[in-house]
Amino acid sequence: MTAWKEYQEQHKDRFLNELLDLLRIPSVSAKSEHKADMLKCADVVKASLLAAGADTVTIYETEGHPIVYGEKIIDPSKPTVLVYGHYDVQPAEPLELWNSPAFEPTIIDGKIFARGSCDDKGQFYMHVKALEILVKTNTLTNNIKFCIEGEEEVGSPNLGKFVSANKELLKADCVLISDTAMLSLDTPSMDVGVRGLSYIEVEVTGPNRDLHSGVYGGAIANPITILAKMIASMHDENNHITIPGFYDDVVNSTDEERALMAKAPFNEQEYKDELGVKELWGEKGYSTMERTGIRPTMELNGIWGGYIGEGAKTVLPSKAFAKISARLVPNQSSETITNLIINYLQKIAPTNVTVKATLHHGGEPYMTPIDSKGYQAAAKAIETTFGKQPIPVRGGGSIPICSLFEKELGIKIIFMGFGLDSDNLHSPNEKYNIKNYYKGIETIPYFHKYFTEMA
Amino acid sequence: MTAWKEYQEQHKDRFLNELLDLLRIPSVSAKSEHKADMLKCADVVKASLLAAGADTVTIYETEGHPIVYGEKIIDPSKPTVLVYGHYDVQPAEPLELWNSPAFEPTIIDGKIFARGSCDDKGQFYMHVKALEILVKTNTLTNNIKFCIEGEEEVGSPNLGKFVSANKELLKADCVLISDTAMLSLDTPSMDVGVRGLSYIEVEVTGPNRDLHSGVYGGAIANPITILAKMIASMHDENNHITIPGFYDDVVNSTDEERALMAKAPFNEQEYKDELGVKELWGEKGYSTMERTGIRPTMELNGIWGGYIGEGAKTVLPSKAFAKISARLVPNQSSETITNLIINYLQKIAPTNVTVKATLHHGGEPYMTPIDSKGYQAAAKAIETTFGKQPIPVRGGGSIPICSLFEKELGIKIIFMGFGLDSDNLHSPNEKYNIKNYYKGIETIPYFHKYFTEMA
Numbered sequence A, B: 001m002t003a004w005k006e007y008q009e010q011h012k013d014r015f016l017n018e019l020l021d022l023l024r025i026p027s028v029s030a031k032s033e034h035k036a037d038m039l040k041c042a043d044v045v046k047a048s049l050l051a052a053g054a055d056t057v058t059i060y061e062t063e064g065h066p067i068v069y070g071e072k073i074i075d076p077s078k079p080t081v082l083v084y085g086h087y088d089v090q091p092a093e094p095l096e097l098w099n100s101p102a103f104e105p106t107i108i109d110g111k112i113f114a115r116g117s118c119d120d121k122g123q124f125y126m127h128v129k130a131l132e133i134l135v136k137t138n139t140l141t142n143n144i145k146f147c148i149e150g151e152e153e154v155g156s157p158n159l160g161k162f163v164s165a166n167k168e169l170l171k172a173d174c175v176l177i178s179d180t181a182m183l184s185l186d187t188p189s190m191d192v193g194v195r196g197l198s199y200i201e202v203e204v205t206g207p208n209r210d211l212h213s214g215v216y217g218g219a220i221a222n223p224i225t226i227l228a229k230m231i232a233s234m235h236d237e238n239n240h241i242t243i244p245g246f247y248d249d250v251v252n253s254t255d256e257e258r259a260l261m262a263k264a265p266f267n268e269q270e271y272k273d274e275l276g277v278k279e280l281w282g283e284k285g286y287s288t289m290e291r292t293g294i295r296p297t298m299e300l301n302g303i304w305g306g307y308i309g310e311g312a313k314t315v316l317p318s319k320a321f322a323k324i325s326a327r328l329v330p331n332q333s334s335e336t337i338t339n340l341i342i343n344y345l346q347k348i349a350p351t352n353v354t355v356k357a358t359l360h361h362g363g364e365p366y367m368t369p370i371d372s373k374g375y376q377a378a379a380k381a382i383e384t385t386f387g388k389q390p391i392p393v394r395g396g397g398s399i400p401i402c403s404l405f406e407k408e409l410g411i412k413i414i415f416m417g418f419g420l421d422s423d424n425l426h427s428p429n430e431k432y433n434i435k436n437y438y439k440g441i442e443t444i445p446y447f448h449k450y451f452t453e454m455a
Helices: A002-023 A032-052 A121-136 A159-165 A223-232 A255-263 A268-275 A288-293 A334-348 A373-386 A402-409 A434-454 B002-023 B032-052 B121-136 B159-165 B223-232 B255-263 B268-275 B288-293 B334-348 B373-386 B402-409 B434-454
Strands: A056-060 A067-072 A080-086 A106-108 A111-113 A143-149 A174-177 A189-194 A196-205 A297-306 A319-328 A354-363 A391-394 A413-415 A431-433 B056-060 B067-072 B080-086 B106-108 B111-113 B143-149 B174-177 B189-194 B196-205 B297-306 B319-328 B354-363 B391-394 B413-415 B431-433
Touching: A002 A032, A002 A111, A002 A121, A002 A434, A032 A056, A032 A067, A032 A121, A080 A121, A080 A402, A080 A434, A111 A434, A121 A143, A121 A434, A159 A402, A174 A373, A174 A402, A189 A373, A189 A413, A196 A223, A196 A334, A223 A297, A223 A319, A223 B223, A223 B297, A255 A288, A288 A391, A297 B223, A319 A334, A334 A354, A373 A413, A373 A434, A402 A413, A431 A434, B002 B032, B002 B111, B002 B121, B002 B434, B032 B056, B032 B067, B032 B121, B080 B121, B080 B402, B080 B434, B111 B434, B121 B143, B121 B434, B159 B402, B174 B373, B174 B402, B189 B373, B189 B413, B196 B223, B196 B334, B223 B297, B223 B319, B255 B288, B288 B391, B319 B334, B334 B354, B373 B413, B373 B434, B402 B413, B431 B434
Parallel strands: A080 A143, A080 A174, A174 A413, A189 A391, B080 B143, B080 B174, B174 B413, B189 B391
Antiparallel strands: A056 A067, A067 A143, A106 A111, A111 A431, A196 A319, A196 A354, A297 A319, A297 B297, B056 B067, B067 B143, B106 B111, B111 B431, B196 B319, B196 B354, B297 B319
């Protein structure tokens, strides 16, 4: 389809500049101070969909941040693709580790450095531009719906209600999501599964106030020491998670699947060098790819307590806190695991302290079948523009709403991600290669074409 | 001496207001942003000594914060008392836990709430006012020197050099310090020892940048998890410190001393209620008073790493940090223990991470004999104004310069403290009872009188 390529070539600078403008809005859903930025961002997303050719776009208020819904219906009898994405981004902290300001997108060596460049503004915006190409070249063969939410990074607390209440509006033949990575532009891949999530915050309280560590040290349990012991107890010497029942519902991968995974290109030395570590770490008995794909994990996302400023302060603190999240694999239930973790933390806490553990958010693991029409259409689209069949892989991250869409709408999710694992998602200096951005925009129209043809 | 009491009664409101003014200066030595406040505070201390009747007062510059030295010499052949104190204070954080601003002294129920009210502005200033009383009533019978430093809360890094270089200037018959607590106004006590200190900061580095905890979780060692395991390993199930050699140099207290300590009034239920804990904690085999007095301890003063803001961020952090301090008892060497801790942390660190452990500051433990003239004079002074002999007790805190004074000047240190353990030293809502402040001012002149008589 030379018309698509021509149109893209002609407008590529604008396609890039529009994304940069979107990245300038600090739409951090986790922080209440960014409420106005979230509203502004939703407005910009709405305007961009209308400009691209959507018939109607509506901003749906929720109890949290709004959801932008748009659609281009050419013929209700034709196949319909529901594009899901999110305009919210992770907090940018720690700010001092960014080489350029997180919300002033900076292009270096063909890469856009900005919070959200890859996750997920850069990726969902490819779909907006693909819509524009299809509409402006009069080549759209199917219906496209967009559901772009503002709470993915905080666990999509309000999307479920919206989806249940709007099943007819969202009715489609598959959900298409670009919010994952591929191995590289040379080795395209598609995720066939994402892990689930249980994200918990724990607060350990010792004495009712901060104390002098000399006067009271040795008499009173130090909540940091107790919290450290609790955390330490969560992995055994083989880095298995020790919480009773944690692995009970895990569906183990077959030897066949593991053999297939072992064939995916993976250079351990390069991986270590790129991360600056001497040794990898993880559950004994599984390869690195398996540990990040088919196995559940438990990570400390944050810890704090006592004096954390410059210099020394001899304090025995009243409280210590940690943010802990588990990644879950198929058949594990987020609710079950959340309860197991919370109960475990409360049970192992000694009577010298009080422990409060609460859920931030969770999400179910999800697997998509590779023989579905959607997966086949995506694989063919990638083959068309990359010249290679994508390798099916398991992603380590989580997109909590997948199981929700499948349950409520009865359709499969297709993960057609164009990011890279090295894009520093959730980290300082998040980036997205302009090449990947353009390649995504080039590939998506083929997905719609093939999906229509296969339907 | 009715003249003393009359003078104090006449000027008591001014004595209080002058202290409040001193407390309004945020002289936080640990934070570079308070450098100007430190200089201002030193100036105010100088002026107050001159106003009280000191002959000369000099501000000695150091590589850090200045030392204020003043003296009132009536006759070089008379006994000389060197008063040591510090005008610097601990950082006020966490600010949100203060009921009134830390540097806006607020009087509630006869207590002055302010950072430094007890530690040590309120306590050293009693000596300034005692000097005024003695001078203005023409009753001074000995020489008094003042050495008020600005770096006690950061480990007195520059005092040693000053003392060695000014032995003649500082020459005295004893050092008198009010920087400790007594059991209560009803049960006066005097410290006969203070613990030493080794204060260390440890930095654990995993990957070279913050990572997405889904994409990399399970593949890479999480520095928070590793740090937690390192901390957890430092106490065994009996809360003994596990670092090899840690207890080697401890001089165990005799059964006699332990029996004497057991007689000091201690109500465990009141102690627990006051701190809001269900159970106490500490080294098995020792009473609470023993654990905070005659036994070394290891406390976590701060910990931080990863995302510590509002909400959730799924990050596998690059670094985790902790501030750790040990309290030392007689015959333990701060340098030896510091090296033991640093070596231990580096040795137990797995190869998945790198560990940097550095000393913030240290100080030696110190014991003072109760048969010295200084101790006897202080005990008699307290008996005079309180109507009761003080009980000798071991303090849990540290005054790192004690062993330095003894070594360089060859004299004993007398701890005549008027604070209370419940004064929230180093914590939010630090306080000092006005009663204790006045009682101290009333008692100190007797110390000088008796010390001269005994000499």
